Amino acid sequence: MPGPRAFITGASGQDGSYLAERLLADGVEVHSLTLSGEPAEFLPADVVRHQGDLTDVAATRALLADLAPDEVYNLAALSSVAASWEDPDLNASINGGAAVALLESAWQVAQVHDKQVAFVQCSSAEIFGEPSESPQSEATPLRPVNPYGAAKAYAHLMTGVYRSRGLHASSMVLYNHESPRRSPRFVTRKITSTVAAIAAGKAEEIVLGNLDARRDFGWAPDYVDAMVRAARHGQGNDYVIATGVSHSVRDFVAAAFTQAGVSDWEDRVRVDPALLRPTDPTDLRGDASRARTELGWAPTLEFPEIVKQMVETDLELQS
Incomplete structure (x- = not known):
């Protein structure tokens, strides 16, 4: 019987390379979606690479349907807040719309194969904008102040919508790492x-x-560890991942x-x-009490x- 299979978007970045290494070490078959010509100097050779664009919803959905992964990690994003001001339309498409399309694709795989598909959305502390309280927790109101945070907030909220629909979906509110x-x-x-x-x-x-x-500056491999713990937890949830x-x-x-x-x-x-x-x-500054309690996670x-x-x-x- 084949082992577990994972699908990572944004695998060529800092978090993606650490995540791929972690999953391979766990015996997981790892597939990635990368843009053509995108540098991936830290991505392990054992990762099966698929060229594509997350905004090409039909192609990405067909790929996910073919792979039928057990875990889906959406790390792909226009990750620069400054760049989100320069091209808010593209930012909304990749960080918001494409993330929601991937949620739908994962949900369809779960339905067709009648199995649990764990979906992990990488969100950001930018969804809190100028926060109403400090530290921020999962209960802190969302009030983004830039296009990047607004698009991430949309994907964060939709992760909750798909969780209520039955998908094992977790949104990781990642602080700087x-x-x-x-x-x-x-x-x-x-x-x-x-x-x-x-x-x-x-x-x-x-x-x-x-x-x-x-x-709130943390260590990237610690935050990748939180992603994996969330995917393998009994149920999905929203988690602030921060040092405090x-x-x-x-x-x-x-x-x-x-x-x-x-x-x-x-x-x-x-x-x-x-x-x-x-x-x-x-x-x-984040309060990671839920992640500590439910996932047993702590920064190292x-x-x-x-x-x-x-x-x-x-x-x-x-x-």
Whole structure:
């Protein structure tokens, strides 16, 4: 009898590569949906890759019907908040509409094969926008303040709709989570890679936007662990995945320079008004009590160690 089969969208990114490694280690047959020409340097060779576009609903639905997976993880997204302002239509299509179409496809597989299909939607703390309370939990009202958060909120709510329809569906409200595999397009990796370049004498300054924004920074493999635990839990639910501690972007910069051995760094940081977002939540910090209680989940790395691992990797890349 064949073993379990999983389907991952967005597998070429930071989370997708860690998730694929985890599932393969568990003996799961892993299939991924990737865009043609999309770099996937960390994706294991044992992953069966299918080229396609999540917004091509008919093709993706046919693929899912053919594979009939036991677990579906939707990690695909336009993950940049800034980019969501530049193209809100595309953001809505990929982060909202395509996610809902994938939910419907998973539900159809469950119906046709009369089996449980566990669906995991990767949501974001951006659905809370400028939150009415801190820390935020699954009960915190949704009030997104940017196109990215609004599209993610739609997919988050629809995950609940499909759960009420009988699908084993979980929405993971993921707070910022980092690793050396984070793309340099993200501010955290921009910080650690540029700080490493400054320490190596290959750069003079780092240019950033809002230094006062506070975020709850976790370790990416921990958040992947939460996804798998949710898929294999007795029933689906919404889960905030966070450390419960927030740090400012300035804190991240200071920690990175300290780790790189650069003491007089303040004059090396420049704020560019062009990098400031039209709206930017001031403090996002999550309460993961439900995940701790129901899934037995807990973060394993704290903020200083996360920054340390990222800086050390970028220093090695400079040598």
